[in-house]
Amino acid sequence: MEIPKEHLVDMYETMVKIRRFEERIREMYFADKLPAFDIAAGLIPGEMHLAAGQEPVAVGMRPHLQPGDAITATHRPHHVAIAQGVDLNKMAAEIFGRETGLGRGKGGHMHLFSVEPNFGCSGIIGEGMPVAVGAALAFRFKGTDNIALSYFGEGAANQGAFHESINLAALWKLPVVFVCEDNAYAISVPKAASTAIPDNSDRASAYGIPGVLVSENDPVAVYEVMGAAMDRARRGDGPSLIEIKTDRLWGHFEGDADAYRDDEFKEEMNQRDPLVVFGQRLADEGILSADEQTAIQEAQHAIVEEALEFALASPYPKPEAALDHVFA
Amino acid sequence: MTTAATDRKLTMQKAIAEGIFQEMDVDPSVFVMGEDVGVYGGIFGSTEGLLAKFGPDRIIDTPISETGFIGAAVGAAINGMRPIVELMFVDFFGVCMDQIYNNMAKIHYFSGGNIKVPVVLTTAVGGGYSDAGQHSQTLWGMFAHLPGMKVVVPSSAYDAKGLMISAIRDDNPVVYMFHKGALGLGWMVNNPRATEPVPEEPYEVPIGEARIAREGTDVTVVTIGLSVHKALDAAETLESQGVSAEVLDLRSLVPLDRQAVINSVKKTQRLVVVDEDYQSFGMTGEIITTAVEGAFEYLDAPPVRVATPDVPIPYSHGLEEWTLPSTERIVAAAAGVASS
Numbered sequence: 001m002e003i004p005k006e007h008l009v010d011m012y013e014t015m016v017k018i019r020r021f022e023e024r025i026r027e028m029y030f031a032d033k034l035p036a037f038d039i040a041a042g043l044i045p046g047e048m049h050l051a052a053g054q055e056p057v058a059v060g061m062r063p064h065l066q067p068g069d070a071i072t073a074t075h076r077p078h079h080v081a082i083a084q085g086v087d088l089n090k091m092a093a094e095i096f097g098r099e100t101g102l103g104r105g106k107g108g109h110m111h112l113f114s115v116e117p118n119f120g121c122s123g124i125i126g127e128g129m130p131v132a133v134g135a136a137l138a139f140r141f142k143g144t145d146n147i148a149l150s151y152f153g154e155g156a157a158n159q160g161a162f163h164e165s166i167n168l169a170a171l172w173k174l175p176v177v178f179v180c181e182d183n184a185y186a187i188s189v190p191k192a193a194s195t196a197i198p199d200n201s202d203r204a205s206a207y208g209i210p211g212v213l214v215s216e217n218d219p220v221a222v223y224e225v226m227g228a229a230m231d232r233a234r235r236g237d238g239p240s241l242i243e244i245k246t247d248r249l250w251g252h253f254e255g256d257a258d259a260y261r262d263d264e265f266k267e268e269m270n271q272r273d274p275l276v277v278f279g280q281r282l283a284d285e286g287i288l289s290a291d292e293q294t295a296i297q298e299a300q301h302a303i304v305e306e307a308l309e310f311a312l313a314s315p316y317p318k319p320e321a322a323l324d325h326v327f328a
Numbered sequence: 329m330t331t332a333a334t335d336r337k338l339t340m341q342k343a344i345a346e347g348i349f350q351e352m353d354v355d356p357s358v359f360v361m362g363e364d365v366g367v368y369g370g371i372f373g374s375t376e377g378l379l380a381k382f383g384p385d386r387i388i389d390t391p392i393s394e395t396g397f398i399g400a401a402v403g404a405a406i407n408g409m410r411p412i413v414e415l416m417f418v419d420f421f422g423v424c425m426d427q428i429y430n431n432m433a434k435i436h437y438f439s440g441g442n443i444k445v446p447v448v449l450t451t452a453v454g455g456g457y458s459d460a461g462q463h464s465q466t467l468w469g470m471f472a473h474l475p476g477m478k479v480v481v482p483s484s485a486y487d488a489k490g491l492m493i494s495a496i497r498d499d500n501p502v503v504y505m506f507h508k509g510a511l512g513l514g515w516m517v518n519n520p521r522a523t524e525p526v527p528e529e530p531y532e533v534p535i536g537e538a539r540i541a542r543e544g545t546d547v548t549v550v551t552i553g554l555s556v557h558k559a560l561d562a563a564e565t566l567e568s569q570g571v572s573a574e575v576l577d578l579r580s581l582v583p584l585d586r587q588a589v590i591n592s593v594k595k596t597q598r599l600v601v602v603d604e605d606y607q608s609f610g611m612t613g614e615i616i617t618t619a620v621e622g623a624f625e626y627l628d629a630p631p632v633r634v635a636t637p638d639v640p641i642p643y644s645h646g647l648e649e650w651t652l653p654s655t656e657r658i659v660a661a662a663a664g665v666a667s668s
């Protein structure tokens with residue numbers, strides 16, 4: 001497949017932006033929690049699940065998105081939200097618990113909700129899957145050609161919601177693409193210890209829909225497979241199940257000792273860092289020179305800094321605001 | 329129950345793991361299932377050290393399939409095993425509640441008492457560290473509302489071990505809730521009381537008996553879980569203000585030690601109920617009703633409750649702090665009741 005240059009550049013830019021965002025959140029998360037780690041302390045208290053390494057699964061769908069498409073994501077949501085174009089300033093402000101955040105500081109990093117673009121996520125495993133089915137159902141009622149993407153980890157594929165949602169979407173031939181981010185681990189539990197078959201994409205056959213395995217953590221491979229599945233859904237031909245092999249470069253959450261993955265595994269994983277590999281490939285193929293990549297990095301890093309500055313300059317909500325917004 | 333004096337101190341987390349360890353050592357029908365209970369030792373350390381001793385056949389890491397493995401615990405229990413099954417955070421009950429309240433809690437009754445369901449369902453509860461509305465709830469009132477399950481919530485290491493052993497030996501389903509903030513985890517700020525002497529030998533703490541955590545004469549503060557520590561802190565402040573507070577740690581919600589509430593209210597004639605759970609339709613209402621039914625003529629002032637208002641627990645630190653019961657709110661409530 002011939003991929004337009006602007007799509008390759010866009011994917012690279014977005015990967016750079018995601019990685020920088022995660023790196024900076026990580027720095028700020030730890031900065032004021034050390035030397036004695038206290039999860040409740042600091043500018044960003046609470047749990048923090050970062051997606052460094054999983055950028056390809058998010059950016060590969062980006063060039064195929066259309067305004068109005070819905071996405072549901074997981075407890076590890078930043079990469080998907082950024083790739084969909086969720087307002088980075090408001091997202092950062094939410095993570096810092098500020099009044100200007102997406103949810104006025106009520107939701108936090110696992111509960112990011114955006115109206116435009118249409119994005120939501122959840123801290124409960126598998127929770128977004130039925131919601132994506134419902135979004136697709138609404139699009140059918142409304143007669144639009146929008147589609148819904150449901151992101152979930154390979155750990156979620158053993159949750160009842162996975163099977164119920166895919167069956168519903170298949171039965172009703174709804175425009176949903178189910179995207180399994182297979183980083184091989186659900187916290188400390190390796191996939192082989194949790195899942196009876198090697199590839200979740202094979203489970204698609206149980207529901208009579210296409211199942212496709214993307215075996216490389218590569219934005220171009222994701223671009224191709226997601227493009228076909230998203231076109232198919234948009235045409236009205238029904239849902240697909242995609243499984244993408246990817247890597248969680250860091251711990252499950254920040255502060256995780258990550259002792260359940262051995263050094264050899266981590267070493268190999270770091271060797272295939274998708275941002276490095278993709279940058280190299282773009283340079284080798286003459287698409288983006290080293291200088292051009294540096295310029296992109298500077299520009300994207302500036303966008304991330306601006307979002308963090310916006311967040312840090314924003315006020316906290318008034319404590320009594322806790323009572324607002326329980327009901328419409 | 330009295331046991332040999334000991335100087336050895338444990339955190340509540342270590343006391344829970346030790347209780348499980350000792351019962352598994354003597355009873356081959358006890359086993360553990362749950363997410364990350366093996367190599368990880370439980371996200372909150374409740375199964376620390378168990379895999380090394382008992383191996384993966386008895387310490388079983390599960391897929392994220394709560395309906396499946398909690399239901400499987402029920403099935404194993406009615407067929408002669410004594411499973412301990414972990415729901416990582418109580419907030420996740422939503423994906424598996426049917427197995428818990430329609431099955432685990434009802435089979436004994438449906439069988440006319442012929443079938444026993446000795447499951448221990450362990451689960452982490454509580455907020456205060458900005459984990460937001462899907463990882464910070466206590467929800468014990470809801471479990472206590474549904475008939476057929478015992479519900480225990482230790483607040484100290486001594487009780488944690490004794491209640492765990494009692495729960496494993498109990499022939500009923502027991503929901504064993506541990507408050508993250510009372511476990512003595514290395515990655516949270518802890519109350520100094522989180523670590524205390526715990527006997528090395530196995531012992532039981534009876535399910536359904538409250539404990540007077542501090543004696544007092546002017547006002548009774550009834551509570552459970554981490555709020556026991558906040559109430560004890562509040563009692564120190566109150567003492568400096570000339571108010572003598574009695575703190576009653578319920579330890580179990582089902583069965584509920586109503587007599588302990590009544591006795592204490594008869595003594596102090598004033599009542600504050602502190603609950604980290606949502607205010608309406610919950611523990612605070614139940615305890616006040618117990619006092620009104622059993623000690624109405626003794627009450628010198630309307631009882632007061634300090635609870636989480638009926639809103640999802642918010643993320644941002646200031647919002648959450650304002651929402652959850654704090655030592656300051658307990659002091660203000662108890663001082664107000666004592667002076668009225």
Ligand SMILES: Cc1ncc(C[n+]2csc(CCOP(=O)(O)OP(=O)(O)O)c2C)c(N)n1
Nearest residue numbers: 076123124125153154155156185186187420
């Ligand atoms: C219903 C439910 N059960 C358990 C959890 C605890 N939990 C949070 S993340 C996680 C692992 C998820 O693994 P996976 O779906 O593969 O996503 P990853 O973290 O690898 O991105 C678990 C068990 C939860 N949040 N919700």
Ligand SMILES: [Mg+2]
Nearest residue numbers: 153154185186
């Ligand atoms: Mg995973």
